[in-house]
Amino acid sequence: MCGIIGIFNSTKATELAMLGLFAEQHRGQESCGIAVSDGKYIKSHTGMGLVKDVFTPKIIKKMNGHIAIGHVRYPTRGSSEKKNSQPHIVETLFGPSYALSSNGDLINYWEIRDELEKEGVFFASDNDGELLLKYIVYQIEIKKETIVDAIKNLIRNIKGAYSTVLATKNELYLFRDAYAMRPMCYSELKNGSIAVASESVALDILNPKWKKEMKAAQILKISENDIQEFQIDPQEIRSTETEKHCIFEHIYFSRPDSEIFSENVYKVREKIGALLSKDDVEVDVVVPVPDSSNFIALGYAKKSGKPFELGLIRNHYVGRTFIKPEQTIRDESVTQKFNPLPHFFEGKKIALVDDSIVRGTTLRKIVKLVKNAGAKEVHLRIGSPAVKYSCFYGIDTPTQEELIANNMSEKEICEFTGADSLKFLSWEDLDKSVSRPQNYCKACFNGDYPIK
Ligand code: SF4
The missing domain is CATH 3.60.20.10 (Aminohydrolase, N-terminal nucleophile (Ntn) domain)
Known part of the structure; x- marks a missing residue:
């Protein structure tokens, strides 16, 4: 990045x-x-x-x-x-x-x-x-x-x-x-x-x-x-008619208070959340995996009418999970990084919102954390389509073999994470979340690499 x-x-x-x-x-x-x-x-x-x-x-x-x-x-x-x-x-x-x-x-x-x-x-x-x-x-x-x-x-x-x-x-x-x-x-x-x-x-x-x-x-x-x-x-x-901005800058990388590619990042994220909430299951509360998913969860909550709550607290003195280069370091930092509010999750049905699933290991631990904290149901809602391909344009995504969506079906990923249900953002809704969808690279979702 x-x-x-x-x-x-x-x-x-x-x-x-x-x-x-x-x-x-x-x-x-x-x-x-x-x-x-x-x-x-x-x-x-x-x-x-x-x-x-x-x-x-x-x-x-x-x-x-x-x-x-x-x-x-x-x-x-x-x-x-x-x-x-x-x-x-x-x-x-x-x-x-x-x-x-x-x-x-x-x-x-x-x-x-x-x-x-x-x-x-x-x-x-x-x-x-x-x-x-x-x-x-x-x-x-x-x-x-x-x-x-x-x-x-x-x-x-x-x-x-x-x-x-x-x-x-x-x-x-x-x-x-x-x-x-x-x-x-x-x-x-x-x-x-x-x-x-x-x-x-x-x-x-x-x-x-x-x-x-x-x-x-x-x-x-x-x-x-x-x-x-x-x-x-x-x-x-x-080789393409239009520019090809990285769509992941909106989903995850950039700060929500930035304006990039002529769009407000927080507005794109809120739109993603609103689109994700369409025709969804009944939950008691919407909780983001902080911080990059905050605005996606906020958009989901606003549209669905369900309360937005910061049930998971992030320790800001541990680096971003995705950025740590070694798997061992990454694993340790997940448990150091998030902690549930005491008694908050007990007996509740949760829409747990994250921006993406890469390896799936982090989210599996977070679902376990939320369930151990007493959640009745955890419904994972992901603000992007499944990541199936590696990025060669400045993002250190794992090899294709390591990407969970490359190896498992949606149902299998859901089982792996331990969630009660799983929903990714659809292709159509990804395109609706930005004003010029044709101007974006989406190669990590569809394998259509613009620069060869
Ligand atoms: S493949 Fe394209 S959309 Fe995906 S992270 Fe890389 S530049 Fe961004």
Whole structure:
């Protein structure tokens, strides 16, 4: 998943970047980093863990500059090591220097990396961001392209999802893949600085004058004088007629207070919940698996007229279950993470709402927890269709073999979880939950991968 941030023209660039990364911490908790330019040098600091732990006041004090870019990482390609943290840097003592942060995954990573390695380009990590940066620097330094032309070549030749920010000593470049798969927006702040982020929530806390979404295959060059726009026709590149935004950003990944792909995330989630509640069983109360399902459950409750209750309490100091890379760590954190309200569930029929089922192991434990707390019936209501295929565009879903819906029928999944009934969001209702359904990737549900 990952989150990016970029700040241009602020004496507090590092501090603002850090604030933005705080707002995007939910997009990645493995590692984080900031690179800052003072016009002469680009300095960077990266570390494993959360923004608040990596960026101490002592570190921040050393990172002066007017341009900063940052990143929070959620591992997809590349191991969970510091070498794979971003931003990536290419710096020369007296020549140009570059720093890059990106969100997404590349499809032809090895093909492009092999080509560059044959030309003598060295790679220090296995991370997509480094490939993007080295591709650009190779185009500039060896092929003598301008930065904008280097990025245009990248967009035409590198396949995959990438919402990217590139800093030089004095300029900031923003670009996005032709499918606009991962979110990316930018704004002018009230202090005159320019900011770019994965999610609008990161811009909201920086006091924006206006906010805009980056277009597919668009490049913005931000310099002291102006913002220049360069647009490649996405149809030159895409195999699909429309953009293909990740629908899972609405279902699970993005914060509910973000506006992405021109829709309010919380409204999409409420709509999903309302659609899910149609012609459903009689329950006493609607309970979300917090936090990502809160608004889906709220939509369900509003439409069905049943009370919405926060019967499960989440410990916020344990990381997001789905993000933990090891199964053993994931298993431990489920029981540490949720606790039922005392006596709340006793004798009640519950609509237990979750956003998705991936492996099914987490939900099985939660159903057991709720039943042990005295629930009479637990009806699982899932705010997405069954996840049957892996994602190759920036989400670390398990292999297809590990996905429960790939191995079991709906009835078998219901039995596995121990629930009294199970209902997934239907295909038709998934399409009704967003205003432009044709503009979304749904490959993890239907296997129809837009980028091959
Ligand atoms: S495959 Fe699923 S998770 Fe991946 S981009 Fe498409 S909709 Fe999103």
